[in-house]
Amino acid sequence: MEIAGYPHYENVCSNILQFYLQPDNEHGFGSLLLDSLFTLINEEVVINGQNIDVRREESTDIGNRIDLVIKSDDFVLGIENKLFADLYNDLGDYTNHLENKYLREDRPVYKIILLLDLIQITPSKDIHGFKPITYALFFEKVIENIGSYFLTAREPHVAFLRDFIQTIQNLQRKTSMDQQRLTFFHDNQHDLAKLPTEVDALRKDMREKVNQLRVIIADEAALLPFDIESGVWRFSDLRDFLWCTVKTSNSFWLQVDFELTPVGWRSRFFYKKNGGINDVKQWVNAREIQYEILPDERRLIYRDKLPYDSSIQEVGTWGLEVLKKLTTAPVV
Known part of the structure; x- marks a missing residue:
């Protein structure tokens, strides 16, 4: 408009x-x-x-x-x-x-x-x-x-x-599901793949949460020192993502995913363009960011995670914190 x-x-x-x-x-x-x-x-x-x-x-x-x-x-x-x-x-x-x-x-x-x-x-x-x-x-x-x-x-x-x-x-509109249903999803993730109606309800709720997070981050990302592109996507299983590509230089782009499952939110880092996992480790270590390494050793997982029923305000604060830490100058 x-x-x-x-x-x-x-x-x-x-x-x-x-x-x-x-x-x-x-x-x-x-x-x-x-x-x-x-x-x-x-x-x-x-x-x-x-x-x-x-x-x-x-x-x-x-x-x-x-x-x-x-x-x-x-x-x-x-x-x-x-x-x-x-x-x-x-x-x-x-x-x-x-x-x-x-x-x-x-x-x-x-x-x-x-x-x-x-x-x-x-x-x-x-x-x-x-x-x-x-x-x-x-x-x-x-x-x-x-x-x-x-x-x-x-x-x-x-x-x-x-x-x-x-x-x-x-x-x-609040998108959090009641705790009884959330516990059911958490305890029966594999069985729920056979229950299309319930799974569709969960996927809709997850996509709404991911889209709301994208709105919050988009309002602040332009103020950060690097160009950031974002979008949403999902796997066929119960995982929904907001992805952010941080264009740190012409030769190296850092990928930041905010992943939502019935367990909750987590953020993972890997390389998008050129470089490799060692470049990602060097970038993250230089900013003293705490992380774990996935078994495939191609993804770093941000240490702090959030439960599924966290408010969108809590998730937005957490997501912006991740991006700000990754885009600040290295710790001297």
Whole structure:
């Protein structure tokens, strides 16, 4: 979509929000999304769409960036948009910037964190007056209020908004299976090959998890020092993979697989282009990464593994840790 602007997933979401939060944009939904946000934080705000400016990545004095700042003559709203990552942002700096730059007696400043799950906020973290809202509640309120806007809303922006909501809802959907069924899969992997219905259910769940991990890693991989390509694939047995090719040089490419089985997650390293297993060992040893060696001695296995029912946030943090370790400079 043209309104998306960038390939990184969180940036795409923020750009789409920018488009639909601007009341006088061509979508025809007016202030639907803004009204829904203010309702959720129990604020009665009169919105005049003619004097609203929705800004992306507004910089603070110390170089931090606020995802969305909505400025009008009557109010200012700052939004921090979080999809998968934990809330590590300097909200105190955001608050100082918004209040020092915009706050006045006749123009209040509001602050919102828009996120997939409240568990992304560490309980002990000071959020400096930001009000957390989940995407689930936000879209529930948007859908509740959307009826009166259909006469003014314009295609294809109605379809784009529907697709955006569906995409985020798909990310929110929990894919972990219940523990009883997971234990059954774990204890009876070979017998389950004869049970197509149950096996198909497991494979679908595994592919959803692998695709969600790919979304998380794609948003951060572009910031790493090497070009990284990725994709998904599976064996005929119960193994699903997210593969990442790290192009370390013209002569040597490092392959990193994130493998999911009913037992859980593990990561393995080997060579993709030129070189050999000794080159992989030398690369990994130079970065002091702990690993095991498979019996065939052609794969290195990252020491830390995760159980199948780990949350997608845990898996994403683990996967990014692997890539960051592999792409840092050697330890001197």
